[in-house]
Amino acid sequence: MDAFFAIVLLLSTLMLFRINKVVDAVVIIALQSCILAIIATMIWLETGIGHVLLAACLTFLIKTLLIPAILFRVSRGEMAKRKIKRVFSSHYSVFIALVLMILGYHVAAYLPLAENHHGQAYLATSISLLLLGTFAMIDHNHPIMQGIGLIVIENAIFLIPLAISYGMPLFIELGIMLDMLVAAAVIATLTLKIYNVFHSINTSRMQNLKG
Amino acid sequence: MEYVLLLFITPLLAIISLSISNHVVYGKIQAVFSVVMFFAAVAMAYTVVSTGAPIVFWDQAVYVDGLSALNVLLISLVGALAAIYSKDYMETEFKEKLITKGQLRFYYLFFYLFIISMFVASVVNNLGLLWVGIELTTLISALLVAFYGKQYALEAAWKYLIMGSVGISFALLGIIFIYISSLSIEGHQIFALQWTELCKVASQLDPHWFKIGFVLVLIGFGTKAGLAPMHFWLPDAHSQAPSPISAVLSGVLLNTALYGLFRVYTIANMTITTGVAEYLIIFGLISVAVTVPFITVQSDLKRMLAYSSVEHMGIITLGIGIGGPIGIYGALLHMFNHSLTKSLLFFSAGVICHHYHTKQMQRITGLLKTMPIIGGIFLLSAFAIAGSPPFSIFMSELMILIAGFKAGYLVVTILFAVLIVLIFAGMMYYIVRMVFGTASTRIEKIKFSPWIAFSLFVPLTFVILCGFHVPNFLNELISAASSVIQQGVVK
Numbered sequence: 001m002d003a004f005f006a007i008v009l010l011l012s013t014l015m016l017f018r019i020n021k022v023v024d025a026v027v028i029i030a031l032q033s034c035i036l037a038i039i040a041t042m043i044w045l046e047t048g049i050g051h052v053l054l055a056a057c058l059t060f061l062i063k064t065l066l067i068p069a070i071l072f073r074v075s076r077g078e079m080a081k082r083k084i085k086r087v088f089s090s091h092y093s094v095f096i097a098l099v100l101m102i103l104g105y106h107v108a109a110y111l112p113l114a115e116n117h118h119g120q121a122y123l124a125t126s127i128s129l130l131l132l133g134t135f136a137m138i139d140h141n142h143p144i145m146q147g148i149g150l151i152v153i154e155n156a157i158f159l160i161p162l163a164i165s166y167g168m169p170l171f172i173e174l175g176i177m178l179d180m181l182v183a184a185a186v187i188a189t190l191t192l193k194i195y196n197v198f199h200s201i202n203t204s205r206m207q208n209l210k211g
Numbered sequence: 212m213e214y215v216l217l218l219f220i221t222p223l224l225a226i227i228s229l230s231i232s233n234h235v236v237y238g239k240i241q242a243v244f245s246v247v248m249f250f251a252a253v254a255m256a257y258t259v260v261s262t263g264a265p266i267v268f269w270d271q272a273v274y275v276d277g278l279s280a281l282n283v284l285l286i287s288l289v290g291a292l293a294a295i296y297s298k299d300y301m302e303t304e305f306k307e308k309l310i311t312k313g314q315l316r317f318y319y320l321f322f323y324l325f326i327i328s329m330f331v332a333s334v335v336n337n338l339g340l341l342w343v344g345i346e347l348t349t350l351i352s353a354l355l356v357a358f359y360g361k362q363y364a365l366e367a368a369w370k371y372l373i374m375g376s377v378g379i380s381f382a383l384l385g386i387i388f389i390y391i392s393s394l395s396i397e398g399h400q401i402f403a404l405q406w407t408e409l410c411k412v413a414s415q416l417d418p419h420w421f422k423i424g425f426v427l428v429l430i431g432f433g434t435k436a437g438l439a440p441m442h443f444w445l446p447d448a449h450s451q452a453p454s455p456i457s458a459v460l461s462g463v464l465l466n467t468a469l470y471g472l473f474r475v476y477t478i479a480n481m482t483i484t485t486g487v488a489e490y491l492i493i494f495g496l497i498s499v500a501v502t503v504p505f506i507t508v509q510s511d512l513k514r515m516l517a518y519s520s521v522e523h524m525g526i527i528t529l530g531i532g533i534g535g536p537i538g539i540y541g542a543l544l545h546m547f548n549h550s551l552t553k554s555l556l557f558f559s560a561g562v563i564c565h566h567y568h569t570k571q572m573q574r575i576t577g578l579l580k581t582m583p584i585i586g587g588i589f590l591l592s593a594f595a596i597a598g599s600p601p602f603s604i605f606m607s608e609l610m611i612l613i614a615g616f617k618a619g620y621l622v623v624t625i626l627f628a629v630l631i632v633l634i635f636a637g638m639m640y641y642i643v644r645m646v647f648g649t650a651s652t653r654i655e656k657i658k659f660s661p662w663i664a665f666s667l668f669v670p671l672t673f674v675i676l677c678g679f680h681v682p683n684f685l686n687e688l689i690s691a692a693s694s695v696i697q698q699g700v701v702k
Contacts, residue, residue: 111423130384134377137373137377143369146373150373150376150377150380153377153380154380157380157383157384157387160384160387161387161390161391164391164394165390165391165394168339168387168390168403168404169339169403169404171339171340172337172339172340172343172403172404175339175340175342175343176339176342176343176383178343179343179346179347179350182347182350183346183350183376186350186353186354186372187372189354190353190354190357190365190368190369190372193357193360193365194365194369197360197361197362197365198362198365203369206362206365206366206369206370207366208362208363208366209363209366209367209370209446209447209451
């Protein structure tokens with residue numbers, strides 16, 4: 001089961017480099033977060049540790065419902081019609097992403113693994129997701145897509161302690177989720193402002209401050 | 212405990228007062244609240260210094276030792292000065308119709324939220340919550356950087372938000388690795404990531420995981436503190452924000468990120484016995500070196516000041532890395548000196564840029580003739596920030612140099628000395644041209660507001676005074692803070 005979820009997580013992230021509309025990326029993020037919530041629930045079923053279930057519920061509420069809802073509202077309308085522009089072409093992007101994925105698995109092999117069996121499956125996935133998220137931010141010029149890259153990174157970071165030690169202490173998890181929510185709101189606000197001022201949503205136009 | 216609570220209640224009250232008061236009196240009310248906040252911080256720091264023990268409550272969730280107290284004191288001091296300065300600065304913008312009533316309220320609301328988030332980061336005992344606090348400062352201050360809503364401001368804010376958030380995600384990953392390094396210890400989950408507990412069990416932590424964790428935290432919080440080569444967002448963000456916000460960003464937000472880094476560094480020194488300090492020395496030295504070309508070819512006044520912040524964060528990091536009682540004391544004193552000098556510079560730069568309607572240094576000339584007092588203060592503080600005697604920054608830089616020679620870092624220290632001389636020359640070239648030179652006839656003489664005068668003369672007093680003698684209270688506070696970095700939990 002772990003392997004299945006890991007594959008879905010990785011494939012869905014790869015899709016970020018194929019899609020044409022921002023709205024699709026928001027759906028992908030919602031799907032990813034939903035899978036994280038399911039993984040947490042399964043770990044709860046297995047171990048019975050209460051705070052993992054709470055973390056699962058919070059993930060579902062904040063990352064699967066609230067954050068995509070905020071991003072969805074912003075990327076509707078005018079912006080939804082435009083095609084996503086990338087620094088590299090779609091094919092090259094996917095290729096680079098694949099290379100990064102292999103690199104992630106390679107790096108993970110060098111990390112001292114805990115004896116816990118979930119760790120085996122997810123540590124490599126997390127590190128790959130981390131690299132893919134970073135690449136997604138570099139590759140896209142759309143502010144919302146850069147925000148989505150950030151969420152992929154955060155999801156990867158959420159998965160690591162979940163897999164290795166059944167999650168972080170709850171109040172830290174709570175704080176991180178709160179930060180994510182605020183981050184989504186700030187990204188949305190700034191995106192709207194950028195759109196109004198620049199009449200464009202291409203961050204590559206924002207290259208005036210140098211030196 | 213009462214003082215710590217008061218510290219949080221006052222800015223909250225200030226925020227509440229926004230909704231019930233008229234915009235005409237915003238500035239005055241906010242200034243009063245900020246002064247109360249400052250005195251709460253002084254009382255708190257005094258308690259820590261006089262009892263010699265940290266303030267701990269709520270089941271060890273809040274933990275204020277010398278290092279926290281120093282940082283909180285600096286935040287509240289620069290915060291209070293910025294609030295007092297904002298009164299006339301923002302009112303002028305309002306009168307010139309540059310901002311609306313709503314924006315004025317937004318400004319004060321986010322100003323205090325920003326201060327609160329820095330307080331949170333400084334007083335929590337838990338590395339996870341420390342991270343949450345620092346990430347919050349990024350999110351809140353990004354909106355303040357975007358305050359004017361113009362193209363440049365939005366570009367700067369976006370760059371800041373993205374680079375800050377990605378950088379800080381790495382810090383979170385680092386903190387998670389530190390958490391993993393404590394997993395093998397019995398009963399770890401109860402005290403997970405509590406700084407005091409990690410200090411106690413430091414020698415039992417898994418050094419392999421901890422080292423990766425430390426490097427990630429260094430990159431993450433280093434990005435936030437503007438250490439090179441992760442500093443690209445800093446000159447943009449600090450130059451585009453309103454001047455009082457620039458002062459808070461440069462003066463104390465960078466310190467708060469370093470504060471987080473030093474907390475982890477303290478434990479790293481106990482867990483990994485060798486080679487940790489070198490990381491700080493390298494990053495510190497690179498940060499000082501990188502600023503040399505950027506300062507010497509700069510045309511924008513506020514950008515030059517921002518690059519100077521990169522330099523000084525490098526110096527502080529270098530001082531901590533060199534270590535030893537003198538090095539750490541010097542670095543922390545430098546933190547204090549830099550905060551006050553840099554906010555003084557941003558405050559005077561704010562008045563100058565308002566008056567000349569430009570930030571371009573070549574269009575600002577004859578400051579001593581058009582505004583003799585501000586021009587004079589600007590000249591003094593520029594000399595101070597560039598490290599010339601007899602000002603305070605010269606003293607702390609000298610301490611770091613002495614510590615460097617004493618610790619045997621000969622090449623590093625000589626390189627450091629050469630670099631600060633180069634930066635001094637680069638800055639002075641522009642400053643002298645701005646302060647002296649013929650004044651443009653179009654610039655009329657300035658009326659000097661008492662609010663702005665107050666927020667300029669207070670830091671100026673410290674900048675000059677600390678060059679000769681560090682006040683007793685400050686001396687004890689910095690000593691307490693440096694023993695925290697050296698020993699961890701003070702027994």
